[in-house]
Amino acid sequence: MEKGKITISPISLDITSGQLSGSPIMQSCRKIADLKDVFKDENFRSQMVQDDLVYSVQAYLPEEEGTSGGLYFGTTIIHPGKIGDEYFMTRGHFHARRETGEFYWGIKGSGILILMDEKRNVRAEEMKQGSLHYINHCTAHRVANIGSEPLVFNACWPSDAGHDYDEISNNGFAARLVEKEGKPFFLDENEG
Numbered sequence: 001m002e003k004g005k006i007t008i009s010p011i012s013l014d015i016t017s018g019q020l021s022g023s024p025i026m027q028s029c030r031k032i033a034d035l036k037d038v039f040k041d042e043n044f045r046s047q048m049v050q051d052d053l054v055y056s057v058q059a060y061l062p063e064e065e066g067t068s069g070g071l072y073f074g075t076t077i078i079h080p081g082k083i084g085d086e087y088f089m090t091r092g093h094f095h096a097r098r099e100t101g102e103f104y105w106g107i108k109g110s111g112i113l114i115l116m117d118e119k120r121n122v123r124a125e126e127m128k129q130g131s132l133h134y135i136n137h138c139t140a141h142r143v144a145n146i147g148s149e150p151l152v153f154n155a156c157w158p159s160d161a162g163h164d165y166d167e168i169s170n171n172g173f174a175a176r177l178v179e180k181e182g183k184p185f186f187l188d189e190n191e192g
């Protein structure tokens with residue numbers, strides 16, 4: 001590093017909108033079509049407009065995937081909506097390296113962070129602007145938007161965490177968040 005030289009970071013974060021700008025930023029989006037078998041009412045999902053966006057992710061990945069000691073940063077925006085009575089939500093995952101944790105924090109909107117340990121015990125935390133969430137190691141995580149506006153949150157996780165989506169695709173979460181009488185309500189996995 002040249003002594004005394006002050007440079008500008010290539011990435012900036014708009015802390016009011018959660019939007020990342022600069023380069024390189026990875027962008028991905030999940031539409032209704034991408035979420036087959038994620039929601040309880042697959043028949044309802046299959047009849048929705050397949051091109052509608054459920055959530056998008058921007059991520060700044062300054063290290064090669066798998067590098068130990070590095071960190072990644074991301075912004076997730078979950079649109080408001082439901083599939084049947086189940087709120088729009090992320091697919092959810094365990095980290096491939098189960099010993100790695102993660103921080104989430106709310107930027108705007110109203111949501112629920114759903115957490116499940118390896119014994120399938122589920123707990124949840126309310127997400128809103130300024131809420132800070134520590135996701136323990138060995139804990140699957142998924143977020144649902146329970147409001148009528150986009151839910152935006154930031155995340156920071158280790159660059160060697162990896163993602164295990166298969167465990168959740170195969171076995172799901174032990175509880176699902178549905179709207180009942182206008183309020184969020186957890187349905188046990190065996191309930192309709």
Ligand code: S6P
Binds near residue numbers: 074075092157163
């Ligand atoms: C990564 C972190 C988030 C999620 C994002 C989308 O470890 O937890 O950036 O990737 O919220 O969720 P999902 O479950 O589709 O990756």
Ligand code: ZN
Binds near residue numbers: 093095102141157
């Ligand atoms: Zn994660």
